[in-house]
Amino acid sequence: EKYVFWETQPVTQFNEGGEIEEGPIAAPRAVDDVQAQPYCLPDSFEWCVCNLNEDAVVQEVYELLSNNYVEDDDNMFRFKYSASFLKWCLLCPGHRLEWLIGVRVKASRKLVGFISAIPANIRVNTKTVAMVEINFLCVHKKLRAKRLAPVLIKEITRRVNKCDIWQAAYTAGVLLPKPVATCRYYHRSLNPRKLIDVGFSRLAPRMTMARTIKLFKLPGTTATPGLRECRQDDTPQLVELLNAHLGLYKLAPMFTPAEVTHWFQNIDGVINTFVVESPDAPGRVTDMVSFYTLPSSILGHPQHTELKAAYLYYTIALSVPLRQLVSDAMVLAAARGYDVFNALDLMQNESFLRDLKFGQGDGQLHYYLFNWRLAGGCSMAPQDVGLVLM
Numbered sequence: 001e002k003y004v005f006w007e008t009q010p011v012t013q014f015n016e017g018g019e020i021e022e023g024p025i026a027a028p029r030a031v032d033d034v035q036a037q038p039y040c041l042p043d044s045f046e047w048c049v050c051n052l053n054e055d056a057v058v059q060e061v062y063e064l065l066s067n068n069y070v071e072d073d074d075n076m077f078r079f080k081y082s083a084s085f086l087k088w089c090l091l092c093p094g095h096r097l098e099w100l101i102g103v104r105v106k107a108s109r110k111l112v113g114f115i116s117a118i119p120a121n122i123r124v125n126t127k128t129v130a131m132v133e134i135n136f137l138c139v140h141k142k143l144r145a146k147r148l149a150p151v152l153i154k155e156i157t158r159r160v161n162k163c164d165i166w167q168a169a170y171t172a173g174v175l176l177p178k179p180v181a182t183c184r185y186y187h188r189s190l191n192p193r194k195l196i197d198v199g200f201s202r203l204a205p206r207m208t209m210a211r212t213i214k215l216f217k218l219p220g221t222t223a224t225p226g227l228r229e230c231r232q233d234d235t236p237q238l239v240e241l242l243n244a245h246l247g248l249y250k251l252a253p254m255f256t257p258a259e260v261t262h263w264f265q266n267i268d269g270v271i272n273t274f275v276v277e278s279p280d281a282p283g284r285v286t287d288m289v290s291f292y293t294l295p296s297s298i299l300g301h302p303q304h305t306e307l308k309a310a311y312l313y314y315t316i317a318l319s320v321p322l323r324q325l326v327s328d329a330m331v332l333a334a335a336r337g338y339d340v341f342n343a344l345d346l347m348q349n350e351s352f353l354r355d356l357k358f359g360q361g362d363g364q365l366h367y368y369l370f371n372w373r374l375a376g377g378c379s380m381a382p383q384d385v386g387l388v389l390m
């Protein structure tokens with residue numbers, strides 16, 4: 001029996017025809033109709049709020065995820081979000097601590113489960129909806145296949161509904177009812193020797209290691225005049241540029257100034273944002289490129305333990321080609337010792353992937369909306385997606 005839990009949820013099911021009307025799937029409910037009691041956990045477990053303002057708690061969430069979060073299909077890597085990254089990502093403008101939900105073992109207090117929600121205004125085609133973005137769903141490896149995930153999902157839904165929010169956006173590598181879009185990962189080697197050592201990449205036929213290193217070598221300096229680190233006082237221009245640019249896509253966030261300041265700052269090893277302030281027009285920001293840092297544990301390798309990966313975030317290319325902006329971001333990442341630069345094939349990323357020597361990954365990233373039906377029940381193409389979740 002497939003999707004026993006997901007068939008009970010207000011999500012588009014695989015077997016349903018294409019409803020014409022775009023919008024909520026479940027009948028509207030009042031906050032007071034949402035059950036006040038938390039969902040029941042099995043006896044030996046209890047709910048907790050993970051207050052990431054407390055470093056000890058950040059450490060517990062960091063350790064749970066570092067040891068139990070997402071691995072690739074070949075178990076070569078496991079995501080290893082840093083403690084600083086988790087604080088940046090989850091203590092964002094409008095965050096609610098009660099949306100940072102943990103499950104602990106009553107006896108030992110050990111953190112064995114987690115799920116998070118952060119607020120976001122998401123436009124779907126012509127409608128902007130107050131939603132949450134769900135992320136970091138994790139159950140300890142020793143507690144898998146006990147149907148804990150549906151309980152975590154129902155509990156975060158209850159707490160979000162209690163705040164009069166009825167929609168969510170989330171991504172996953174696994175297929176669930178029912179993707180609104182499916183993107184692919186692309187990888188650009190910055191340190192080919194390491195990627196070959198760990199077995200992710202292989203020497204191409206008739207290519208030596210020396211020749212391969214030369215092939216992926218990047219310039220030592222960036223090419224775009226006026227490229228500089230983003231500053232907080234760039235926020236007003238960035239809000240305009242971002243919201244205008246994201247209007248090109250069918251699924252995209254609407255950023256407030258506070259959100260732009262937060263999401264497009266510089267915290268080394270977490271988030272890096274660069275803008276182009278053209279020398280001909282001092283003070284005017286014309287372009288932007290950003291990437292976030294998400295290391296991974298390299299599983300079971302004698303010599304390498306960690307992969308330093310950069311992930312392309314949002315870009316705005318108005319005065320220079322997107323390819324040049326992304327190339328400069330990779331130059332900066334390579335200079336800072338990153339092993340690989342990753343990008344999804346959403347927005348206009350398809351335009352530079354080949355030229356900049358990205359290779360297609362074998363992973364897919366499905367985009368989902370909770371309690372929102374697309375017109376005609378159809379999905380959108382990757383280039384229609386303007387939403388990047390961490």
Ligand SMILES: CCCCCCCCCCCCCC(=O)CSCCNC(=O)CCNC(=O)[C@H](O)C(C)(C)COP(=O)(O)OP(=O)(O)OC[C@H]1O[C@@H](n2cnc3c(N)ncnc32)[C@H](O)[C@@H]1OP(=O)(O)O
Nearest residue numbers: 003004005006135136137138139144145146147148149166
């Ligand atoms: C209005 C507000 C709404 C808010 C909520 C919106 C919805 C948010 C939804 C969440 C979005 C998260 C986004 C996100 O965090 C980014 S995707 C990353 C998810 N996390 C991981 O993959 C970490 C490693 N894996 C685990 O920790 C466990 O395997 C998890 C916890 C994934 C499942 O634990 P388990 O011990 O392996 O399994 P059971 O407890 O026995 O449960 C089995 C049921 O869980 C369904 N399942 C499996 N993986 C799923 C996934 N990634 N999303 C949703 N559902 C998932 C599965 O289809 C089955 O249901 P079915 O019987 O119907 O098939």
Ligand SMILES: CCOC(=O)c1cnc2ccc(OC)cc2c1SCCC#N
Nearest residue numbers: 070071072077078079185187296342363
């Ligand atoms: C070298 C290219 O692969 C990755 O960067 C990487 C790293 N860690 C992971 C951990 C879990 C994982 O589970 C799907 C995948 C990876 C991947 S490939 C997909 C992410 C991207 N880009």
